[in-house]
Amino acid sequence: MKKDQIIRWCIYTCCCLLAACAKDGLIDRTAPAGKTRLMFIHAVPEAIQFNFFSGNTKLTAAIPNASTEQQQGMGYNTANQPSYFGYLGIAGGAMPISAILPQDYGVGEKDTLYAGASVLDTSFIPEENNSYTIAAFGTAKSVTSLILKDSLIAADSCGGIRFINLMPGTVVVDLQMTYTPPNGDAPVTSLFAEKIAYGGATGFKALKPGNYVFQRKRTGTQTNVGSALSITRLKAGQNFTLCARGTLAAMLQVPHE
Structure with missing residues (x-):
């Protein structure tokens, strides 16, 4: 060369x-x-x-x-x-x-x-x-x-939501969920998760399409922890992680795309 x-x-x-x-x-x-x-x-x-x-x-x-x-x-x-x-x-x-x-x-x-x-x-x-x-x-x-x-929900009829608790301290929380169906039926409130400690997480759970409001509660009470998070028009195949951070900060909504 x-x-x-x-x-x-x-x-x-x-x-x-x-x-x-x-x-x-x-x-x-x-x-x-x-x-x-x-x-x-x-x-x-x-x-x-x-x-x-x-x-x-x-x-x-x-x-x-x-x-x-x-x-x-x-x-x-x-x-x-x-x-x-x-x-x-x-x-x-x-x-x-x-x-x-x-x-x-x-x-x-x-x-x-x-x-x-x-x-x-x-x-x-x-x-x-x-x-x-x-x-x-x-x-x-x-x-x-x-x-x-990440075991994502891939169903044709559902979306997927996961919750993780990364709030510093010893706060153990429940996650309350209010679901409003797209057909105009009355909202339904239930517990999405219970007794999630610091560093804990749920798996992805299949949810029907529609509007959702998620609110952290001190476990076993109706005392709110921080602000609520709304997901408008959850679609089939969509997956999100709801991440609780800080002390009273809003939850972080993380899309899995």
């Missing part, structure tokens, strides 16, 4: 490697192979930002900061910082999972929450051709994870 051809090949290789790297020096996964899917939820009720990684591969990527153009992290009720990321296809096999603060986080290294710090480190082995939700919750300096297999 001629010298000038070797030089051109080296330049081409370097450009490809640079194009594969994010501005924080970590590789973005934009179109991974595989039928196994992951989605992500930020449920830490403090003003920390992070993105999920597997090793050096970024699994989530938020909107760049307007001034620095660097990738911001996922956020908790923060503008331009999404609280969840929809499904991402991955290759199968064991994988480490971490949550890393973005490079423009802006806190000095004297604090444990400095730019580039990992606030969560765990791992799991996803089963091939299955879907999972990974939720980070806890406090800013004590982040933990909940990994759930």
Whole structure:
């Protein structure tokens, strides 16, 4: 191979490697192979930002900061910082999972929450051709994870709803449900779930199409916990996770698409 051809090949290789790297020096996964899917939820009720990684591969990527153009992290009720990321296809096999603060986080290294710090480190082995939700919750300096297999409702006549309780503290809750049929019949109120403790979750439950209002209650009482969440015109085949976060914050409605 001629010298000038070797030089051109080296330049081409370097450009490809640079194009594969994010501005924080970590590789973005934009179109991974595989039928196994992951989605992500930020449920830490403090003003920390992070993105999920597997090793050096970024699994989530938020909107760049307007001034620095660097990738911001996922956020908790923060503008331009999404609280969840929809499904991402991955290759199968064991994988480490971490949550890393973005490079423009802006806190000095004297604090444990400095730019580039990992606030969560765990791992799991996803089963091939299955879907999972990974939720980070806890406090800013004590982040933990909940990994759930998503057994979605695929019926032609029903939608699917799941509830997870990630509210800090020891509040055990019931989830009350009021269903209004699309045919104009009177609303019907019942319990969707009972005695869901912190870090607990239901499976997906099949529900008829129509309008729903969900309200958290202290277990065994009619005392409301936070505000209600309404789902208008639930359709057959639609699936949502209702995620209770914070102390009295509104529930997060996460679509599974």
